[in-house]
Amino acid sequence: MPLPEPSLSAPRFAFLSESEEPKIPANKAASVVEWIAAQQPGLPRPIANAALAKIWLLQVDEFRKSEQLMMASGEHDKDLTTHCFFLLKLISNGKLLLDNAKTMGIAETTPEFTLNDLQATFDSLQTTYFCEYGPKNSDRQNKIIEGLFNGQKS
């Protein structure tokens, strides 16, 4: 009996749809790449940098999703210590990654992202840090800013 033609719309696995595929936490994936890099000292640094950059972007995305969820549930401001801890970790890893990419190069990652996109992602994390934990504006500055969005000049 001939085998039926595979259907293009059939899922790859009968028990999982695309959206239900098991997810690997980004930090676990990073440890795999770091292990490969350690096992293969000859691995070209630009390739290792590109792989680590992809994983770092996934970690940032996970962080942003959690941050948004916490804000939506009203829990964000109750757990700023954890938020600050993970934010600083991403910033320090991102700084190292960007410095390495700039000095040792990064393999081709377009159209997924460019070095400028990595830099912008890093800068947005820094902005979050300074907005949440940095020095606050004076009352006078806040009054001027309030006026900007109420149709007044100051």
Place this chain on the structure above:
Amino acid sequence: MARSPELEAILEAWFRSEYGAPNDRAEARAALIELLEKAAQKSGNEVTPFQIQSALYDRYKVFKAEKFKSSSVQVAQSALKPNN
């Protein structure tokens, strides 16, 4: 409360710079900075773009929460549609 169009544009660009596709982040951030610089100029440069962003941060957090809630509602609605 309704937001001014300038404020809405800043919050949207800010959100796009954090939640857009990675290959859109540089462009989104550049758009955000341009909007903040325009606002700073409107103040006669009495405040910096970053001071504006810092002052808007609490409103941005509310904006992010609203985005999350509206996307959750959309997901729930699409799950309830037949043949999904």
